[in-house]
């Protein structure tokens with residue numbers, strides 16, 4: 063299949079429902095960031111608007127192509143990463159949805175990262191969810207179900223999506239994006255099955271060299287004093303983008319150390335750093351590694367809820383095990 067990589071079961075489930083005459087007017091696609099939720103939503107919109115006879119979207123007809131590029135008059139896509147959907151956008155959307163489809167059978171709206179929507183916007187959308195016009199299909203995506211209004215959740219069909227198998231990400235990087243095999247293997251492992259993340263790092267070549275730098279700093283942190291760690295935390299908390307990348311790297315780093323300590327027979331994420339990981343694993347206990355993984359997850363979740371960033375990073379770095387530098 064074309065644009066869709068993974069999650070075929072979810073599309074098939076919806077198609078089966080449509081063929082049996084069951085069409086859900088609101089579907090909520092849930093799952094970790096960058097695993098392809100919005101891409102799946104676009105493919106679902108294609109399937110609804112496709113002019114070919116096949117239930118699967120053909121991806122070549124004019125409808126399919128315009129859905130993918132965001133130019134279909136009956137498909138509205140609100141997808142501005144990191145930017146909350148506001149009430150004005152929902153009101154404008156509702157004006158559009160009150161009109162019959164312009165050319166297709168359906169009017170489709172995709173609302174990405176809906177847990178970030180403002181409270182006013184979420185409340186306004188409830189009206190449409192409660193009484194959707196018969197030709198309207200809403201496709202919402204969210205990473206965190208606990209940040210959505212229960213009344214929103216209860217009116218949607220829920221589809222829980224998971225990260226893709228590493229192999230599938232690797233193959234897609236090679237065949238779809240022409241990534242060289244060794245790099246594809248590394249990116250697939252680093253991504254933990256998050257295809258969108260792997261593609262964005264491939265397309266932003268500096269991301270890999272930033273990772274190298276971060277890796278050095280992360281490695282060195284083990285040998286740093288309390289004061290040095292506090293200085294580092296202060297600098298990091300002032301740079302949200304770097305902080306996000308750093309937390310993801312730390313998460314994967316400690317996750318790998320935990321796997322090594324536990325003697326787990328599963329592939330590491332940082333496959334290019336396995337020697338260094340194994341060496342570092344000798345300096346920490348299994349409990350310390352487990353605690354670090356938990357704390358990094360805790361801080362990552364906390365940042366999404368606007369906790370005091372600097373304090374959270376300070377606490378994290380002070381609990382980081384300290385290893386005397388070998389001379």
Ligand SMILES: [Zn+2]
Pocket residue numbers: 111112113114119120121122123124125126127
């Ligand atoms: Zn088509």
